[in-house]
Amino acid sequence: MRVVVLGAGIIGTSTAWHLLQRGHEVVLVDRQPDAALETSYANAAQISVSYCEPWANRQAPLKALKWMFDKQAPLLWRPQWDVAQWRWLLQFLGQCTDRAFERNVAQLVSLGAYSHATLKRMIVEAGIDYPRSERGIAHVYTDARAFEEAAQAAELMRRYGVQRRVVSREELLRIEPALQAAGDQVVGGTYTPTDEHGDARVFTQALARRCAERGAELLFGHDIERLEVVGGAVQRVHLRARADGTVRALQADAFVVACGSYTTPLLATVGIRVPIYPGKGYSATLALRDPARAPQVSLLDDGRKIAMSRLGDRLRVAGTIELAGFDLRLDTPVARARCHMLLQRIEELFPGVADTRTPEQGGEPHFWCGLRPATPTNIPLIGRLPLQRLWINAGHGTLGWTHGAGSGRALAELMSGQRPAVAMDFVGFESRRRAATAASAPSAAA
Ligand SMILES: Cc1cc2nc3c(=O)[nH]c(=O)nc-3n(C[C@H](O)[C@H](O)[C@H](O)COP(=O)(O)OP(=O)(O)OC[C@H]3O[C@@H](n4cnc5c(N)ncnc54)[C@H](O)[C@@H]3O)c2cc1C
Structure with a gap:
């Protein structure tokens, strides 16, 4: 499957890595000249599974x-x-x-524990120092x-x-x-x-380079202008190069929105409201x-x-x-x-x-x-949105570095037809927790 990942903070870059690991073709897009130059740039550095x-x-x-x-x-x-x-x-x-x-x-x-184990594996597999x-x-x-x-x-x-x-x-x-x-x-x-704890920017930028080495196309310096929807499905994403204003449109089998706080205005243009x-x-x-x-x-x-x-x-x-x-x-x-x-x-x-x-x-x-x-719950929105080919990985609030590795993996698993081993609600999927505990709870997107 060819996937365009929109946003190269810790969340989008981790998603790109895990999609590549599962054999997908990936294009990673960001308006900045490198990964992790916005919210993932200089956070408090804590992998804080226990203080969440x-x-x-x-x-x-x-x-x-x-x-x-x-x-x-x-x-x-x-x-x-x-x-x-x-x-x-x-x-x-x-x-x-x-x-x-x-x-x-x-x-x-639950997401924290899964993410920490995933991070430790990624450090070894990607060889990131x-x-x-x-x-x-x-x-x-x-x-x-x-x-x-x-x-x-x-x-x-x-x-x-x-x-x-x-x-x-x-x-x-x-x-x-x-x-x-x-x-x-x-x-x-x-x-x-x-x-x-560790430096999220250094990790994410190194991970983006590893993605490129594994065949991902990194399209940095490009503003995401809009998603083109035809017949209830996203067909293309329109980009504009910051350097010379060149416009281009990318086609794909799937699009992942991982634009951090800017996920909300981007999705609003296609009529989807998210609580970020x-x-x-x-x-x-x-x-x-x-x-x-x-x-x-x-x-x-x-x-x-x-x-x-x-x-x-x-x-x-x-x-x-x-x-x-x-x-x-x-x-x-x-x-x-x-x-x-x-x-x-x-x-x-x-x-x-x-x-x-x-x-x-x-x-x-x-x-x-x-x-x-x-998000009001601090629980990220990971899953499928109500337009065909459109997925989300955003809303990580105070814990995006802690949950980055696992969130990327969880979405890549969902997109590959697998069920992540996390007891949380994924957007657009039946609640795993509800199935497990029979308790009633609103979806993460509520
Ligand atoms: C002060 C502070 C301290 C923190 N401390 C911690 C901590 O100790 N531990 C922890 O786990 N978390 C911490 N966090 C939270 C963590 O930093 C965030 O949750 C995480 O960085 C979010 O990552 P992201 O990839 O979703 O967003 P971002 O890093 O913002 O990535 C989104 C990307 O999308 C791109 N983008 C957006 N819109 C467009 C567009 N229209 N066109 C092109 N590109 C676009 C941006 O350029 C950006 O690179 C802290 C945050 C802050 C602010």
Whole structure:
């Protein structure tokens, strides 16, 4: 089968790889000059199978309201004159119950475990070397009350087979000695030794090159302009080259939309509405001043809800979510406040370890922002859309790097007539979970 994969972030590139593995002919299209130059570019780097709780939970609505006027808040909702935003928020509110939360967690854990096993296999099969560490993820608490609640969350995750251990302050400092410098602030933590972290951009770009070596055509530097539908089936995709404006149309037996947050506007042109809305997040990548005192374990800071990962001689700090449409500016007051918070927190937890000087102070932090393709459930949309030849792999929200390897494989399996070994709902297929548990749950596309 000839397949055109639209979008070369971690999701589209992984899909292309797994389609090639199953003997399909693949064309991988992206508007950027290389893979992973948009949301997969500078994320927090965590392969976070065990910390996969969605943002939608019982406390989320109240917290979001309280945080509305705090520029540095972990979740910042900025109301827009945009029906899509309000529709998405209503669906998000519908997920803010204990029942929905547990149902979503179960699916996210299942996809996470399948994806992690797949990633490990891909690293070997594709022979990809990239900045990676398998030292686990530790969640650091600096507030005693929040730490008490951590035990409850760990217990819930254990029910789904996640080995998240609550650790005392002393044990946490042994797991990550770099936290000693801020030891008096730390009250305890949780730790999952099986998680890992690594550079999503380096991995994805290397994977795209491996795809090309295996015969895929990489059509980078091309804007996807529209899908041409005839008689209920997608016939062609129309592209325009960024370099010289040349237009071309590609025919295929199947088309996969993996355009991250831009999946929504692209599918709207053919009358398909998907609940994917951009959730803006920020990162700063900093040069290390004192590598010997820098953390090796990837960390989650509960206080600020941000993540920190060491990538070779750099420290990446990333996080926060802002619901404000397709806004990629880094120079607004809100963006500046959020970037400043990232630097400040690194200095509080690891004083003197990284170069946290702002550009005004002569520093060179690499600030970046990306638009997480967020669904109200945080469960991605993987499967078949209601037009012949059209498939989707998008909506991975906060976990696209964690779920990338497995999502690509799952869609390639579905397209090849196989059933992925994941207990989750695939778009356009009878619910696997429902079949397995006889429980009633809405489809991932609801
Ligand atoms: C601050 C931050 C921290 C994060 N941390 C983590 C983490 O630690 N762990 C984790 O698992 N996940 C993390 N994520 C989430 C993860 O980065 C995303 O879920 C993932 O990158 C989404 O991948 P994607 O391939 O769907 O989207 P993208 O990487 O955005 O890929 C979509 C591609 O489609 C292309 N495209 C779109 N529209 C068009 C068009 N019209 N024409 C041509 N090309 C087009 C784009 O150029 C892009 O390359 C984080 C995200 C952010 C923002």
